[in-house]
Amino acid sequence: MTQGQWPACAEACPAGALSFGPRTEILAAAKERVQTLRDSGNPRAFLYGESELGGLGYMCILPEPASLYGLPDVPRFATKNVLGQWLGGLVTAGVIAAVPFWLLFRRKEEVAVKEVSQGGEG
């Protein structure tokens, strides 16, 4: 590729199904192809990868929804919600710190319980 050649798979593809080039050129060609497909009886044809995850480096023209090809329909970054997930864990820890720990172990109550139990024994 550094010598200005195509990747072997795209170059060798006998049916011309693979193409390689600058993103803008590929995008224009792909959109044209999608339109052709739509006009010729594939109304659901679309370009996968144009905007998914901010635009993929490898785009596919698919005649049916992506999930039919084992691709996620709406791909998302696995760590997209990581802050919320940390919060989910930490908030739970906070709740547990309050109930039962603060309720059962805070000093005031400790003394009161102690007195009651001693009173009960005596």
Next chain:
Amino acid sequence: MLWKWEVAIYLWLAGLGGGAYFAAFLANRLSGGRYKEWVRFAVYLGVPAGLLGSLLLVLDLGEQLRSWHLFTGFRPGSPMSMGSWILLIWSVIGVAMIALWFAEVFPAEEKGPLGAIASVLRPLVPVVNVLSWVAFVLATLLIAYTGVLLSATNQALWRGALLLPALFVASAVSTGIAALLVVTSTRIGPFLRELFGEAGETPATEAVARLGKADTVVIVIEAVALTGYLLWLSVFSTPDAALSASLLLSGTLSPFFWVGVVFIGLLIPLGLEFVALRKARAVHVTALLPALCTLFGGLVLRAVVVFGGQL
């Protein structure tokens, strides 16, 4: 299947160690320092649990010798990077705390290599107070991270947003308390006291019963988080998430889920704790069985979630 039993046991161990410290530290601080011994037991449990867990994680890697690469960067957005650092610092601080406690009780007049180490460490003993706070922050992050690690993936069962970390935190604290209860109500407690020296007064039976009560409340929170998590997956999430949840509820993993997690891990401990609360019988007998059930249920929970996410 990429993550196997090593990861399930690791998540259980890290939760147990961090949860025990979380519980012991809170009980001790809130009560004005009455339960120093639990904090020590928790560190004696938490450090080996962290180290053993880390070992399992390294074993689980394809390239064990490259595991140090995890420590070449600090990436807050990556739970795996954060977890590696949390585990490392947790273990170092735990070892430092044990060393300082050792120096505190070691006879000053004693010579030899141990005496030399103790005399070097003795001026640093007050630092243990600061370390105990740092360890509390780390323990809290550690137990949260065990859930975040799974939920920050795209596996249908795990990307349960907020409730998987919530469930793992509750389970970590309940297994942690259970581990403390096992230590205090068996001969392990006296053995540790013998080995490392005494730390304040031994908590009374009444205090142990209260810790059992705290565990009951945490188990209730865990049951709520578990119900919410599975309900969310089954009803409000995507179809593939609902399919994953059905693996646990009615599919291949359902015997383990219903018997191991729900019956042994949640219902038996809750039932026994309620009986103990009403009858106030000898706590040493009644604390052990629910604690062992809780520990077992926590392990099965990690296993069904780890395996279920990859089926």
